[in-house]
Amino acid sequence: MTAKPFYVTTAISYPNGAPHIGHAYEMIATDAIARWKRLEGREVYFLTGTDEHGIKMVQTAAREGIPVRELADRNAGEFRKLAAALNLSNDDFIRTTEQRHHEASQAIWKKMADSHNGDIFESTYKGWYSVRDEAYFDEDELTEKDGKRFAPSGAEVEWVEEPTYFFRLSAYTQKLLDLYEANPDFIAPKERRNEIISFVKGGLQDLSVSRTTFDWGIPVPGAEGHVMYVWVDALTNYITGVGYPDEQSELFKKFWPADLHVIGKDIIRFHTVYWPAFLMSAGLPVQHRVFAHGFLTVDGQKMSKSLGNVIDPFHLVETFGPDAIRYFFLREVSFGNDGDYSNEKLVNRVNADLANNLGNLAQRSLSMINKNCEAQVPVFGALTEADNAIIAEVTEALAAAQQAMDQQLVHEATGAIIAALSSANNYFAGQEPWALKKTDPARMATVLYITADTVRRLAIPMQAFVPASAARLLDQLMVPADQRSLADAAAVNALVPGTELPVPQGVFARLEKPAE
Numbered sequence: 001m002t003a004k005p006f007y008v009t010t011a012i013s014y015p016n017g018a019p020h021i022g023h024a025y026e027m028i029a030t031d032a033i034a035r036w037k038r039l040e041g042r043e044v045y046f047l048t049g050t051d052e053h054g055i056k057m058v059q060t061a062a063r064e065g066i067p068v069r070e071l072a073d074r075n076a077g078e079f080r081k082l083a084a085a086l087n088l089s090n091d092d093f094i095r096t097t098e099q100r101h102h103e104a105s106q107a108i109w110k111k112m113a114d115s116h117n118g119d120i121f122e123s124t125y126k127g128w129y130s131v132r133d134e135a136y137f138d139e140d141e142l143t144e145k146d147g148k149r150f151a152p153s154g155a156e157v158e159w160v161e162e163p164t165y166f167f168r169l170s171a172y173t174q175k176l177l178d179l180y181e182a183n184p185d186f187i188a189p190k191e192r193r194n195e196i197i198s199f200v201k202g203g204l205q206d207l208s209v210s211r212t213t214f215d216w217g218i219p220v221p222g223a224e225g226h227v228m229y230v231w232v233d234a235l236t237n238y239i240t241g242v243g244y245p246d247e248q249s250e251l252f253k254k255f256w257p258a259d260l261h262v263i264g265k266d267i268i269r270f271h272t273v274y275w276p277a278f279l280m281s282a283g284l285p286v287q288h289r290v291f292a293h294g295f296l297t298v299d300g301q302k303m304s305k306s307l308g309n310v311i312d313p314f315h316l317v318e319t320f321g322p323d324a325i326r327y328f329f330l331r332e333v334s335f336g337n338d339g340d341y342s343n344e345k346l347v348n349r350v351n352a353d354l355a356n357n358l359g360n361l362a363q364r365s366l367s368m369i370n371k372n373c374e375a376q377v378p379v380f381g382a383l384t385e386a387d388n389a390i391i392a393e394v395t396e397a398l399a400a401a402q403q404a405m406d407q408q409l410v411h412e413a414t415g416a417i418i419a420a421l422s423s424a425n426n427y428f429a430g431q432e433p434w435a436l437k438k439t440d441p442a443r444m445a446t447v448l449y450i451t452a453d454t455v456r457r458l459a460i461p462m463q464a465f466v467p468a469s470a471a472r473l474l475d476q477l478m479v480p481a482d483q484r485s486l487a488d489a490a491a492v493n494a495l496v497p498g499t500e501l502p503v504p505q506g507v508f509a510r511l512e513k514p515a516e
């Protein structure tokens with residue numbers, strides 16, 4: 001199969017603190033998308049990492065009384081550990097302090113400076129800056145309270161005046177509008193697209209892209225005392241990760257432009273306005289799509305250190321295991337909308353869908369096969385209407401899940417699979433194979449076969465969401481490693497009668513809500 005390669009990224013996180021569940025959520029969702037594409041048979045490159053420069057890092061390190069590099073090293077290590085703990089399938093982990101990234105950032109800078117419009121020019125910036133957002137704001141975007149001014153995020157802004165280089169963003173207003181027009185899928189969800197279009201229609205101002213008041217950044221080539229504005233180097237990570245500035249490298253040729261940048265809703269402007277403008281200026285193709293997910297709250301409240309409700313994702317993994325957490329977020333949060341985490345919701349959701357639904361169906365059917373069919377995949381006879389109906393329903397659910405995943409509607413994909421599993425449980429209960437044992441053992445064998453093959457067909461897509469557990473289920477069905485793709489899930493009755501099966505082991509334990 002020569003399916004198109006697929007390049008997907010998360011945002012790169014600021015390592016000014018340890019990762020929180022918002023970071024974990026973005027990693028999990030992007031991993032599910034990457035794994036799904038691999039199940040489609042596509043060659044996937046999945047990049048995540050850390051965004052280590054900028055004034056926020058400098059200020060946090062100063063508060064902690066440690067060198068900024070030490071802060072970056074310590075927390076970048078935590079983000080890398082989190083990726084492993086969540087069983088991410090990322091192909092690389094980029095840190096913006098790496099040499100390769102300095103080279104890429106200086107190379108794109110030179111391309112922008114040398115572009116036909118001369119997109120980079122020297123001037124003086126005077127205006128408002130929010131350190132928490134690492135972003136500039138116009139006066140009319142701010143709110144005022146007690147003599148202080150605040151960005152839309154709620155972060156306080158400060159007045160900045162310094163000689164800087166500017167990027168001629170104003171020259172890209174029409175080019176960006178043309179890009180959105182020609183590519184209706186460039187920004188998802190749709191409401192976000194409308195917001196960005198009206199923002200750009202309002203006219204774009206040139207953007208200050210260097211800083212002179214600190215030195216924790218990538219030096220601007222040929223301009224002593226200037227480091228790049230952190231977002232210029234941060235966005236560039238997406239091309240560094242595939243080999244830029246070597247545009248002839250295998251990785252770059254195969255994977256750029258990126259198919260999908262997965263980010264949170266607070267950083268859409270950077271990804272759908274600045275980044276495509278930088279790329280156009282540098283003469284590089286623009287990414288295909290940006291999907292902005294929502295924000296997570298905890299027990300209905302915004303996560304904050306002062307509220308003391310910041311949840312440590314490592315603790316969650318230790319308590320519930322990675323697949324439970326992954327499944328919860330992928331099913332419970334409608335992708336693109338905000339979502340809420342609570343222990344109770346997690347336990348309820350995982351018990352209902354994984355333990356009682358999928359786990360129960362697998363365990364009951366496999367135990368019966370083990371006891372009554374000599375622990376071999378049973379031989380099936382003529383199919384009844386009920387058999388054909390459940391087979392057809394699974395086929396439809398797989399198609400619906402595929403359609404949902406084509407638009408990153410992960411919650412709909414998991415929902416379609418779980419609905420088919422519920423029907424399969426009803427089928428199993430309705431056919432009463434335990435009663436058929438005495439009256440019609442051949443029919444019992446057929447019911448058990450159809451159920452086991454249904455588990456196979458639905459466990460295959462579940463590999464994207466709960467990779468370790470789904471793999472264990474497929475192992476119990478003795479499905480060969482090279483027969484676990486979505487094309488194999490589409491195939492009906494692919495289990496081979498007579499195949500010896502191991503003694504079944506429960507894959508999904510019921511979770512208990514931890515004591516507060």
Ligand code: ME8
Nearest residue numbers: 011012013014022051234235263264265294295296
């Ligand atoms: O923005 N719920 O880094 P970051 C869901 N370095 N997602 C959340 C979240 C929450 N409560 N809080 C943050 C940055 N995120 C930049 C990105 S990309 C070239 C540079 C998401 O550590 C956030 O929206 O503040 C972003 O996508 C990611 O986590 C990293 O956030």
